[in-house]
Amino acid sequence: MRKSHTPAEKAQCALEALRGKRTIAAIAAERGLHPNQVSKWKRDFVNRACLIFETDAETEIAEQKERDKTVQELQAQKDKLAAELEWVKGKLKSEFSVAERRSMVDMEARELSITAQTELLGINRTSLYYKPVPPSEKELLIKSLIEKIHAEHPEFGCRRITASLNKEEGLHVNHKAVYRHMREMGINARVTRNSGASQNH
Numbered sequence: 001m002r003k004s005h006t007p008a009e010k011a012q013c014a015l016e017a018l019r020g021k022r023t024i025a026a027i028a029a030e031r032g033l034h035p036n037q038v039s040k041w042k043r044d045f046v047n048r049a050c051l052i053f054e055t056d057a058e059t060e061i062a063e064q065k066e067r068d069k070t071v072q073e074l075q076a077q078k079d080k081l082a083a084e085l086e087w088v089k090g091k092l093k094s095e096f097s098v099a100e101r102r103s104m105v106d107m108e109a110r111e112l113s114i115t116a117q118t119e120l121l122g123i124n125r126t127s128l129y130y131k132p133v134p135p136s137e138k139e140l141l142i143k144s145l146i147e148k149i150h151a152e153h154p155e156f157g158c159r160r161i162t163a164s165l166n167k168e169e170g171l172h173v174n175h176k177a178v179y180r181h182m183r184e185m186g187i188n189a190r191v192t193r194n195s196g197a198s199q200n201h
Contacts, residue, residue, distance in 0.1 A: 003032075013038055014045035085120070093122050102127060143181050145169055150187050157189040158182060 013031060017024055017038055028035040092101060101121040105114065105128060118125040142165065149161050162175040
C-alpha cells in the first residue's frame with residue numbers, strides 16, 4: 001500500500017533538497033522515497049512559493065480597503081456630531097442668558113470637565129469664579145446724592161448734577177462717573193418748557 005505523506009513532511013523534504021547539503025538520492029533513500037518524488041516536491045515548493053507573497057499582498061490590499069472604509073465612516077460620524085454640537089450651542093445661546101448658562105455648569109461632574117462644559121455652554125471659564133466687587137462707601141454716597149439732587153431738580157442733566165456734587169457737596173467726581181451712575185440708576189433729566197434740552201452728557 002502506497003504511503004501518504006503530510007504537507008509538512010513534503011515541505012521539510014523539499015527544503016532539505018533546496019539546501020543542497022545532501023544529494024536528492026541520499027534524501028530519498030533515508031526517507032524511503034523515489035528520487036523523482038523528492039525532485040517533484042522540490043519543484044512544487046519553488047513554483048508555489050510566490051503564492052505566499054501574492055496572498056500576503058491580496059490580504060494587505062483588502063485590509064487597507066477596510067481601514068479606509070472605517071476612516072471614512074468615522075469622519076462622517078465626526079462631521080455629523082460637529083454639526084449637531086454647533087446647533088445645540090447655538091440654541092443654548094439664543095434661549096438662555098449668560099447667567100442662566102453659567103448656572104448650568106456642574107462643578108462636581110466627572111463625566112465632563114469644567115472646560116468642556118463651558119465650551120458647550122458658550123461661556124468663559126474664568127467667569128465661573130468671578131465675584132462682583134461690592135460698591136464702595138463713596139460710590140454709595142455719590143449715588144445717594146445723585147438721587148437727592150435729581151428729586152429736587154429733575155431737569156438737571158449729567159453735567160449740572162456733577163457741578164452740584166462738586167460745589168455744594170464738596171466731592172471730587174467727574175461727569176463720566178456721574179453719567180455711569182445715572183445710567184445704572186435709570187435716571188434721566190426731564191425736559192421742561194423752561195429748561196430746554198437736558199444735559200445728559
